[in-house]
Amino acid sequence: MSKFGGSNNKKEVPAMTSSSLSDIVFMLLFFFMVTTQMRETENKVVVKTPEASEVVKLERKDLNSYINIGTPTKQYQAQYGTDARIQLNDSFRTTDDIRDFIAAERESKSEADRQFMTVSIRADQDVRMGIVTDVKQELRRCSALKIMYSARKPGKD
Amino acid sequence: MGSKKKVPAMNTSSTADIAFLLLCYFLMTTTMGSQTGLSRRLPPMPEKDQKVEDTKVNRRNIIQVRINSQDRILAGSEPLDISQLKDKIKEFLTNPANDPNLPDKEVKEIEGFGPYAVTKGVISLQNDRGTSYQAYISVQNELVKAVNELRDDFSMKNYGKKFAFLDEEKQTIVKACIPQPISEAEPKDVAKKR
Secondary structure (H helix, E strand, O other): OOOOOOOOOOOOOOOOOHHHHHHHHEEEEEEEEHHHHEHHHHHHEEOOOOOOOEEEEOOHHEEEEEEEEEEEHHHHHHHHOOEEEEEEOEEEEOOHHHHHHHHHHHHHOOHHHHHHHHEEEEEEOEEEEEHHHHHHHHHHHHOOHHHHHHHEOOOOO | OOOOHHHHHOOOOOHHHHHHHHHHHHHHHHOOOOOEEEEEEOOOOOOHHHOOOOOOOOOOHHEEEEEEEOOOOOOOOOOEOOOHHHHHHHHHHOOOOOOOOOOOEEEEEEEEEEEEEEEOOOOEEOOOOEHHHHHHHHHHHHHHHHHHHHHHHHHHHHHOOOHHHOHHHHHHHHHOOOOOOOOOOOHHHHHHHO
């Protein structure tokens, strides 16, 4: 073995070091940690956002609260039917609960950021406007006026 | 004296596995892809006692875009297809021939640009409760597209660049010259206005 042998012994090809492998993987890990965000809620309604070509990107994801509107997913249909429902955080709610929801969301943002809070309405493309109008009216009543209609670029999913 | 044994280097081959596990965890629990959408500002809820004053918008300055429960579109007084809506709105907002039936313009002093005749036109969007969300968003999209194209034209003419490539200061100027006057008042309110 070269370990114990003299200096003029032929050296063996050393095994490939795999120590840098972990560094590479950690780099990947950090990349994903920075670029992604936690999936905060489980979707209980099916939302396929409508298409729009003029969409803009949302600047501050952390200042965003979501109101999901759509038909309940399969496992909840027995309980809640197939009519469009509103989902706030993790549960089915009605328009009356929006006020509390907005208040809670406001509370969770820092004071300086509160005015920039955006409410993102994620509604399914087949939802009727009646329920969306109700939500909008309620938002106006709570003076959460900055809203965003979630939409996606055509050709992307 | 026996031969001194070297302390063997710690086996690091498993750190990669641990890191992979972590990586997989993050891949599963997080979402990528940025949120996109159409940004809007809702009008504040009117107070009970201050209702009448600001509803007096001159008739020529307002265009009503209505979508009924069959997703048909009515702009002004004529039904039209969604593909025609953009040009209609552009004509409404620019009023190139100074038609007395199309909106008035008001010369405003824009900071950093000078006087510019800004249109007073307002697009009022009304929908039925039975309108589908997709139709509503497509109409919104056409309205935004009309405004964006006007902004692009304006930027090309004055700065030789598209709106998106201008710096922030100039974008504010363009925005001031060509506002995005979309009002989404509730259906009942606007219906009363007529």
